[in-house]
Amino acid sequence: MLINTIHSFIQMSQIDSQKPVYLFVHGRIDLEPIAINSLVTNGFSKDKIISAKSDEVGNVGDYMAMLWFPPNPDHIKIQKITKVEHVAPDDMTGLWKGVSKEDLFQIKLK
Numbered sequence: 001m002l003i004n005t006i007h008s009f010i011q012m013s014q015i016d017s018q019k020p021v022y023l024f025v026h027g028r029i030d031l032e033p034i035a036i037n038s039l040v041t042n043g044f045s046k047d048k049i050i051s052a053k054s055d056e057v058g059n060v061g062d063y064m065a066m067l068w069f070p071p072n073p074d075h076i077k078i079q080k081i082t083k084v085e086h087v088a089p090d091d092m093t094g095l096w097k098g099v100s101k102e103d104l105f106q107i108k109l110k
Contacts, residue, residue, distance in 0.1 A: 044063070
């Protein structure tokens with residue numbers, strides 16, 4: 001239990017709550033409220049959570065939160081945007097195709 005508490009503290013201390021977090025639900029709109037609640041519980045600011053769109057990407061330093069693993073996710077993968085390249089969009093990921101990211105941690109869907 002102590003290890004889980006320490007791990008949660010480390011996760012929250014890594015988060016800059018003033019930065020946007022782009023939420024990818026992979027079509028699971030039904031899980032969006034649960035995901036938002038889990039993100040807020042883990043240090044993200046509710047007013048900074050943005051539904052990801054294929055035609056708009058974030059900036060270096062912003063966060064990505066993906067329900068994982070589609071189609072039946074059980075956790076949220078938290079990533080930080082490390083590079084944004086201008087690319088021609090593709091059919092699946094749109095402009096996010098040009099975004100590089102670093103994995104930070106995972107949050108259980110509650």
